[in-house]
Amino acid sequence: MLATVIHGERDVRLEEVPDPVLSTGGDAIVRVVAACVCGSDLWPYRGVTPTKEPHRIGHEFVGIVEATGSDVSTVKVGDFVIAPFYDCDGTCVNCRNGVSTSCLNGGWWGAEDQLGGFADGAQGERVRVPHADGTLVATPSVPSDELVPSLLTLADVMGTGHHAAVSAGVEPGSTVVVVGDGAVGLCAILASKRLGASRIVAMSRHADRQAVAREFGATDIIEARGDEGVAAVKALFDGVGADYVLECVGTQESMDQAIRSARPGGMVGYVGVPNGGAELPIRTLFGTNVGVNGGVASVRSYVEELLPEVLSRQINPGRVFDLQLPLAEVAEAYAAMDERRAIKVLLRP
Amino acid sequence: MLATVIHGERDVRLEEVPDPVLSTGGDAIVRVVAACVCGSDLWPYRGVTPTKEPHRIGHEFVGIVEATGSDVSTVKVGDFVIAPFYDCDGTCVNCRNGVSTSCLNGGWWGAEDQLGGFADGAQGERVRVPHADGTLVATPSVPSDELVPSLLTLADVMGTGHHAAVSAGVEPGSTVVVVGDGAVGLCAILASKRLGASRIVAMSRHADRQAVAREFGATDIIEARGDEGVAAVKALFDGVGADYVLECVGTQESMDQAIRSARPGGMVGYVGVPNGGAELPIRTLFGTNVGVNGGVASVRSYVEELLPEVLSRQINPGRVFDLQLPLAEVAEAYAAMDERRAIKVLLRP
Numbered sequence: 001m002l003a004t005v006i007h008g009e010r011d012v013r014l015e016e017v018p019d020p021v022l023s024t025g026g027d028a029i030v031r032v033v034a035a036c037v038c039g040s041d042l043w044p045y046r047g048v049t050p051t052k053e054p055h056r057i058g059h060e061f062v063g064i065v066e067a068t069g070s071d072v073s074t075v076k077v078g079d080f081v082i083a084p085f086y087d088c089d090g091t092c093v094n095c096r097n098g099v100s101t102s103c104l105n106g107g108w109w110g111a112e113d114q115l116g117g118f119a120d121g122a123q124g125e126r127v128r129v130p131h132a133d134g135t136l137v138a139t140p141s142v143p144s145d146e147l148v149p150s151l152l153t154l155a156d157v158m159g160t161g162h163h164a165a166v167s168a169g170v171e172p173g174s175t176v177v178v179v180g181d182g183a184v185g186l187c188a189i190l191a192s193k194r195l196g197a198s199r200i201v202a203m204s205r206h207a208d209r210q211a212v213a214r215e216f217g218a219t220d221i222i223e224a225r226g227d228e229g230v231a232a233v234k235a236l237f238d239g240v241g242a243d244y245v246l247e248c249v250g251t252q253e254s255m256d257q258a259i260r261s262a263r264p265g266g267m268v269g270y271v272g273v274p275n276g277g278a279e280l281p282i283r284t285l286f287g288t289n290v291g292v293n294g295g296v297a298s299v300r301s302y303v304e305e306l307l308p309e310v311l312s313r314q315i316n317p318g319r320v321f322d323l324q325l326p327l328a329e330v331a332e333a334y335a336a337m338d339e340r341r342a343i344k345v346l347l348r349p
Numbered sequence: 350m351l352a353t354v355i356h357g358e359r360d361v362r363l364e365e366v367p368d369p370v371l372s373t374g375g376d377a378i379v380r381v382v383a384a385c386v387c388g389s390d391l392w393p394y395r396g397v398t399p400t401k402e403p404h405r406i407g408h409e410f411v412g413i414v415e416a417t418g419s420d421v422s423t424v425k426v427g428d429f430v431i432a433p434f435y436d437c438d439g440t441c442v443n444c445r446n447g448v449s450t451s452c453l454n455g456g457w458w459g460a461e462d463q464l465g466g467f468a469d470g471a472q473g474e475r476v477r478v479p480h481a482d483g484t485l486v487a488t489p490s491v492p493s494d495e496l497v498p499s500l501l502t503l504a505d506v507m508g509t510g511h512h513a514a515v516s517a518g519v520e521p522g523s524t525v526v527v528v529g530d531g532a533v534g535l536c537a538i539l540a541s542k543r544l545g546a547s548r549i550v551a552m553s554r555h556a557d558r559q560a561v562a563r564e565f566g567a568t569d570i571i572e573a574r575g576d577e578g579v580a581a582v583k584a585l586f587d588g589v590g591a592d593y594v595l596e597c598v599g600t601q602e603s604m605d606q607a608i609r610s611a612r613p614g615g616m617v618g619y620v621g622v623p624n625g626g627a628e629l630p631i632r633t634l635f636g637t638n639v640g641v642n643g644g645v646a647s648v649r650s651y652v653e654e655l656l657p658e659v660l661s662r663q664i665n666p667g668r669v670f671d672l673q674l675p676l677a678e679v680a681e682a683y684a685a686m687d688e689r690r691a692i693k694v695l696l697r698p
Contacts, residue, residue: 093587093588093589093612094589094612094613094614097589097612097613097614098614099612099613099614099638101613101638102613102614102637102638167638167640238442239442240442240443240446255631263442263443263446263448264443264446264448264450264451265443265446265447265448265451265647267642270635273635274631274632274635279628279629279631280628280629280631280641282604282623282628282629283623285641285644286619286622286623286643286644286645287451287644287645288451288644289448289450289451289516289642289643289644289645289647290644291516291640291641291642291643292629292634292640292641292642293616293638293640293641293642294635294638294640295634295635295636295637295638295639296635296636296638298614298638
């Protein structure tokens with residue numbers, strides 16, 4: 001089959017790779033209907049994290065089950081399924097605690113699983129899914145094609161934006177600032193709106209992203225950054241800052257912006273993968289009682305909550321995809337995101 | 350009047366100082382019935398934070414109102430009052446948000462207030478209280494003497510232990526580890542018990558403190574620290590750690606212990622004043638979804654909740670005082686705490 005392999009900086013190629021095969025009783029083979037490129041895929045693409053040897057890439061996909069191991073009971077051949085950006089058994093103590101990204105038996109796409117099998121990267125034609133029962137969620141029926149983009153966001157960005165909001169504790173009537181206007185930041189706006197925030201500020205300098213932010217529920221847009229951005233936030237909120245700030249970038253600059261935008265006693269929910277040496281200024285946090293909560297989003301744990309609203313069209317997070325390309329053009333998909341010509345690119349094998 | 354002045358390392362003296370005088374309409378003069386020495390007073394006492402010039406010290410007291418400014422309406426001459434370890438107006442946006450330690454008009458004992466008056470240190474005979482209405486809480490009647498120690502803990506340590514538990518989110522049925530067996534740590538155990546924790550681990554190596562910990566609700570004691578301590582905690586909780594960990598020390602070592610003792614998705618509530626360069630390991634926090642929340646405890650905001658249980662003897666946080674001395678022996682009070690001969694010392698002018 002064909003799958004994407006990253007070879008180094010700005011070098012991703014669609015290549016012939018071995019077809020996946022079932023190897024444990026609990027696995028499944030899924031034919032990919034749609035995959036996409038993640039902001040975090042850009043770190044190796046840009047060479048920020050070096051690629052030591054070529055490897056499969058991509059961790060977001062939806063598809064149709066083609067085969068299942070003999071122990072699989074929750075999905076069957078022909079089901080349309082959503083996969084989170086990791087695999088998990090759904091039964092260990094961490095999964096039961098809702099932190100399925102810390103599954104004791106789980107793993108990541110494009111890597112060997114803990115039983116020695118291989119979990120394919122998502123930017124390909126097929127994926128072998130370890131722990132199919134714990135990992136995959138089947139929709140009640142095969143959805144219409146126009147729902148695919150929104151369903152695909154449940155694999156990562158919508159669940160991750162939701163995790164930022166939930167980790168911060170966004171509640172009805174609260175005020176929220178979202179730092180980061182990528183797909184995750186935009187989804188964090190949508191998540192905050194769903195959770196009842198009364199005022200949502202998008203920190204964004206890009207007209208196209210501001211438009212989506214408004215559609216998703218942003219009530220205010222702030223283009224300024226740094227001291228000026230913090231001052232603009234405080235001016236909106238009694239001079240002290242917002243109740244909750246959602247950090248969806250992962251740089252030192254964005255984390256500082258987030259912490260300084262929270263009011264005393266506020267909370268930063270963060271989901272930006274800490275890139276480089278992002279540090280938390282503990283004395284500032286202590287003095288202002290600003291908390292920091294978040295991490296690798298346990299998106300699998302959120303699918304049941306978010307899926308009905310996608311299926312009923314109450315929310316349309318798929319709006320973050322502003323470019324669709326055939327899988328054959330995966331290199332162009334990366335380039336478009338790298339050059340900010342697209343917010344997020346959907347790929348169809 | 351007499352009040353305590355710190356001159357430098359291991360040099361605290363009771364000295365004659367000017368009597369406090371009312372200087373704004375909103376202030377009050379309180380005759381101190383009981384004060385005490387705080388773990389944080391030991392930082393300057395030990396020279397860890399240098400004393401550049403002699404200054405008043407002490408920030409925990411209860412007493413009787415002797416005089417009030419013309420604008421004061423919530424307390425009157427003769428009232429027995431509890432003062433938090435800071436003054437606050439009770440009306441600014443941060444006070445309304447429950448974060449009275451960030452009061453826009455507040456200040457600290459032993460320092461000038463924002464209107465240019467002086468707020469005396471608590472380890473003395475009398476204290477001028479700026480913002481008497483926002484700061485002081487009167488008990489319904491003058492309490493019996495044996496209640497004084499527990500009432501005094503509402504000025505700091507009980508409220509601070511409660512803040513650790515509330516910041517972490519301790520809830521009925523949850524599991525808690527408390528790092529630190531000083532007065533605040535012990536009160537954090539009591540607070541967790543009140544909030545319904547089903548299992549509470551005290552990290553303690555001192556038999557006297559272990560005994561109080563048990564009285565306050567600890568179900569388990571762990572003496573080990575570092576890797577061994579973390580392993581012992583994990584062994585108690587499904588191999589993954591506790592739901593909530595309360596950090597009540599403020600060193601890098603104690604914060605590391607706390608973070609590593611929390612299960613994935615858990616929360617560290619911290620109230621130990623960060624001493625030196627305590628850092629938060631953001632990549633570990635991100636990977637495990639362990640959050641960190643807390644800071645300078647807004648104890649004034651908790652008095653109304655905790656006071657009835659003290660008055661009805663449901664809780665007896667005053668148990669942390671294992672030595673009472675006359676104010677004249679303040680130097681011995683510091684020495685006893687410094688040398689760990691006492692958990693916490695109560696002073697009576």
